[in-house]
Amino acid sequence: MKSVRGLSRRSVRRRTGRLLVEGPQGVREAVRFAPGRVVDLYVTDEAAQRYAEFVEPAREAGIFVHRTSDEVLAAMCDADTPQGTAAVVEWAASDLESVLAAQPRLLVLLTHVRDPGNLGTVIRGADAAGADAVLVSDASVDVTSPKVVRSTAGSLFHLPIVTGLDIDATLAGLAAAGVRRLAADGAGERTIDDTELTGPHVWVMGNEAWGLEEQTRAACDEVVRVPIHGHAESLNLAMASTICLYASARAQHA
The missing domain is CATH 3.30.1330.30 (Ribosomal protein L30/S12)
Known part of the structure; x- marks a missing residue:
């Protein structure tokens, strides 16, 4: 016991x-x-x-x-x-090299995510949207924590999860593999509706409180926002991630 x-x-x-x-x-x-x-x-x-x-x-x-x-x-x-x-x-964590060798079309990279429920929900949403893997930075909450595991509702065992990643090195590796890097940020000039999502790409998501760091946004190919039509100031990280992933799934499976 x-x-x-x-x-x-x-x-x-x-x-x-x-x-x-x-x-x-x-x-x-x-x-x-x-x-x-x-x-x-x-x-x-x-x-x-x-x-x-x-x-x-x-x-x-x-x-x-x-x-x-x-x-x-x-x-x-x-x-x-x-x-x-x-x-x-x-626990059997995957590695970035194996993920990229499989020629992924849809990925999500979580940088500095700190809330266990958010991390687990993003993994669950990525699984549902048919993402090829979830990438998690070394500054994020532990994927194996009980709260994260519970909130994945079993999706933890459905797709590769790569943890402990250095953000700059990961973004460079993704670029070298031909994966477009889309920074999800409310300050983006382009919306997800106006973004090309049919080719291989990764959604780069920021911290729940402060979003993406400037150097991370600058390292991405595009900065994209989810349009807000009402009066909400912003979207929850897990909600925004799911919207982005499903926009990609819709474009890639059309």
């Missing part, structure tokens, strides 16, 4: 190379898309019956399935209500 609970701390996750997945949706996707990385599965008696759709395949795949009580599960997990199931999973 203590070893699982310890995964709520970044130092333990880094030392063990493991993360904690809480709740049926995230656990189901881990079992479906990364069964070889699932170390242990914890379920209550009720959850074992309710979620047999992934509990039984987990057993068949040789994953250790442990029966536990609600009280013990709550003590192990970071979430207040883990909904009867949790899993310990080995």
Whole structure:
């Protein structure tokens, strides 16, 4: 119980190379898309019956399935209500070279994102929009934190996630690979409706509070804004990212 609970701390996750997945949706996707990385599965008696759709395949795949009580599960997990199931999973981060070698058409680069919910929601939105990978700067929140993992709703196991990136070096690498760099910023002269989105490109997103740093905007090929037609001052980072990604998906799948 203590070893699982310890995964709520970044130092333990880094030392063990493991993360904690809480709740049926995230656990189901881990079992479906990364069964070889699932170390242990914890379920209550009720959850074992309710979620047999992934509990039984987990057993068949040789994953250790442990029966536990609600009280013990709550003590192990970071979430207040883990909904009867949790899993310990080995983390497998991707690398930029592998992503670029696959000739991606749609990427998102997150610079200095600090809110776990925002990061997880962007990963989920990128997955839904069919992005090829999510790139995360070294100054951003830890992707393996329980709050980020929960907010991805399982999308963490659907597409490559590259972490710990130096922003300047990453932008240079993307340019060398022929990927256009689009800085998403409210100060952009061009809107997403007037931007060419059919070719390979990356959306570069800034911090929730101050947006993109000037040197990052200057290093991009274009600065693009999401038009605001009402009185809202700005859009939430996750919302803006999803709008940009879906504009790209619409252009590329037209």
